[in-house]
Amino acid sequence: MHDRLHADEVLGPPAISTGHLPPTGAVAALVQEAHARYRDVADGKVADYIPALAKAKADWFGICVAGTDGTVHDVGEATHAFSIQSISKPFVFALVCQALGGGRAREAVGVNATGLPFNSVMAIEMNADRTMNPMVNAGAIATTSLAPGANAEERWRFIREGLSRFAGRDLMMDEEVYASEAATNQRNQGIARLLQGYGRMYSDPDEATDIYTRQCALNVTAHDLAVMGATLADGGVNPVTKERVVDAERCKRILAVMATAGLYEQSGDWLYEVGLPGKSGVAGGLVTIAPGKGGLGVFSPPLDDAGNSVRGQLVTRFLSERLGLNLFASKPE
Numbered sequence: 001m002h003d004r005l006h007a008d009e010v011l012g013p014p015a016i017s018t019g020h021l022p023p024t025g026a027v028a029a030l031v032q033e034a035h036a037r038y039r040d041v042a043d044g045k046v047a048d049y050i051p052a053l054a055k056a057k058a059d060w061f062g063i064c065v066a067g068t069d070g071t072v073h074d075v076g077e078a079t080h081a082f083s084i085q086s087i088s089k090p091f092v093f094a095l096v097c098q099a100l101g102g103g104r105a106r107e108a109v110g111v112n113a114t115g116l117p118f119n120s121v122m123a124i125e126m127n128a129d130r131t132m133n134p135m136v137n138a139g140a141i142a143t144t145s146l147a148p149g150a151n152a153e154e155r156w157r158f159i160r161e162g163l164s165r166f167a168g169r170d171l172m173m174d175e176e177v178y179a180s181e182a183a184t185n186q187r188n189q190g191i192a193r194l195l196q197g198y199g200r201m202y203s204d205p206d207e208a209t210d211i212y213t214r215q216c217a218l219n220v221t222a223h224d225l226a227v228m229g230a231t232l233a234d235g236g237v238n239p240v241t242k243e244r245v246v247d248a249e250r251c252k253r254i255l256a257v258m259a260t261a262g263l264y265e266q267s268g269d270w271l272y273e274v275g276l277p278g279k280s281g282v283a284g285g286l287v288t289i290a291p292g293k294g295g296l297g298v299f300s301p302p303l304d305d306a307g308n309s310v311r312g313q314l315v316t317r318f319l320s321e322r323l324g325l326n327l328f329a330s331k332p333e
């Protein structure tokens with residue numbers, strides 16, 4: 001959690017919380033205001049542990065809000081492509097739950113927060129039954145290892161096509177990001193082997209790590225993230241394409257895991273400030289879901305120490321408050 005999120009910033013009056021987003025003109029104005037308000041924030045650092053990500057410019061900044069009614073508001077670089085990274089995790093978990101049943105997926109992967117960084121090995125060792133949760137690397141690689149298919153190619157197709165249905169367009173891999181991470185992801189390979197040793201890997205560990213690395217290298221935009229989020233907000237139906245991607249029954253479970261672990265060890269601070277399930281990625285993306293109402297997508301590469309987009313968090317807190325989205329807000333008297 002970035003220090004700036006701890007500050008008692010005056011955000012302005014909240015919209016009255018109803019079952020819907022405020023009228024579309026009000027949403028458009030607030031998305032504009034959020035962009036202007038945080039454009040000049042210069043804190044955070046662009047990720048460089050995956051060498052190709054270090055090429056990102058610190059000032060790239062896009063925001064999108066997509067409603068469950070199909071309305072979409074883009075501001076700034078909302079259609080600039082970047083790799084989805086960890087934001088693939090909740091969506092792949094949703095697809096795997098849909099294919100296997102949520103009970104089986106939960107038993108195989110776990111759903112409790114680790115309270116530790118996303119690539120923690122210690123978290124595996126400390127957990128009695130060696131399960132994790134699908135929002136951190138270990139649980140995400142285990143989730144990917146559960147993807148149905150007769151071989152690696154089929155399992156990859158299941159994931160790429162499923163994520164594309166969430167976005168409502170055909171998502172493509174960034175070959176450079178994939179090659180860069182594949183050449184440097186020995187830690188994730190080690191995590192997969194460790195899980196294998198504990199009987200918590202459900203296909204070949206090297207194959208699962210490779211497919212996981214591919215899913216992380218899929219290119220998306222802030223616009224895509226908002227639509228993907230709105231699909232979870234809409235009980236699994238993409239509000240733009242109207243296609244059902246997963247059942248409503250899955251969505252509430254996925255949102256629960258995002259709320260507990262979507263921003264890793266800072267998920268508590270996040271929920272306290274924003275009051276919504278979210279998921280960050282190291283390329284600077286951040287998706288947030290307002291159940292029943294819509295999805296927010298932000299893209300801004302500079303990250304805080306936990307690997308969460310600094311501007312992304314600030315924008316989302318602002319929009320959650322001003323759009324009246326916080327799940328824990330009382331109903332008006």
Ligand SMILES: NC(=O)CC[C@H](N)C(=O)O
Pocket residue numbers: 084085086087118119137181188213216280281282283307
């Ligand atoms: N937090 C992230 O976005 C991490 C994803 C990245 N592909 C990794 O495994 O390290």
